[in-house]
Amino acid sequence: MGCLPEDTVLLYSEKGKDVKVGSPDFKKFIDLRKDESDEETTDSELETSNFNSNSTTNKHDVSVQMYRKSLFHDYYPILLLSLSDVNDLNKKISKSEKFSDLGEINPFRFRPNILINDNEKLFDIDTWSEIIIHSSKDENLKNSFIIPSRSARCTMPNVNLTTNEMDKRYPITNILSKYRRIDPDNEFQIFFGVYLNQFDSGYNVNVGDKIEVIKRKITVFEDPA
Numbered sequence: 001m002g003c004l005p006e007d008t009v010l011l012y013s014e015k016g017k018d019v020k021v022g023s024p025d026f027k028k029f030i031d032l033r034k035d036e037s038d039e040e041t042t043d044s045e046l047e048t049s050n051f052n053s054n055s056t057t058n059k060h061d062v063s064v065q066m067y068r069k070s071l072f073h074d075y076y077p078i079l080l081l082s083l084s085d086v087n088d089l090n091k092k093i094s095k096s097e098k099f100s101d102l103g104e105i106n107p108f109r110f111r112p113n114i115l116i117n118d119n120e121k122l123f124d125i126d127t128w129s130e131i132i133i134h135s136s137k138d139e140n141l142k143n144s145f146i147i148p149s150r151s152a153r154c155t156m157p158n159v160n161l162t163t164n165e166m167d168k169r170y171p172i173t174n175i176l177s178k179y180r181r182i183d184p185d186n187e188f189q190i191f192f193g194v195y196l197n198q199f200d201s202g203y204n205v206n207v208g209d210k211i212e213v214i215k216r217k218i219t220v221f222e223d224p225a
Helices: 026-036 043-048 083-094 171-176
Strands: 078-082 114-116 128-134 142-152 191-198 210-216
Touching: 078 083, 078 142, 083 171, 083 191
Parallel strands: 078 114
Antiparallel strands: 078 191, 128 142, 128 210, 142 191
């Protein structure tokens, strides 16, 4: 964690307990707790209380609904996706007897923050460990990122972006499951895209920026012949 600024405050909840993360209704929550109790409740007591919003015996059930819950499990700030990998998926869809009517899917079904379009080798991003993004606006500006994990996919990409309806056939999930179950420790999980964590702050990523791969997680053998 040495790359984080010294004043960084980390919030962590191992078992998904309620934690105070600055809810805009927090003052209202405190006031209501004080009204319900004969004894004055302090901020420190609220921070250490183990609230259970599903409990039917908790006399503070109404006020707990205003308490923002954070689970802090597998989320990352940036999702990067390769357009080459999406195009490959579209080819598989078009050749599918069952799902060919789906047509070409929009890469934004996968909700990427960064979409790269000049990566010729399929799923090359799976091997990335650290990258630098060079600004197309300023040749002296560059920002570093690490890739902590591939992106495990849920069923949301099966939602049609035009109609906002879930395709109950789950065509994208079905097709990806044929070739993107690639983690030996998670044999039923589908992966598509990678997560990024940034080292820097106060910058912009723009169309036309270039990516330089600094480190890879594995060495890929390529036969020189």
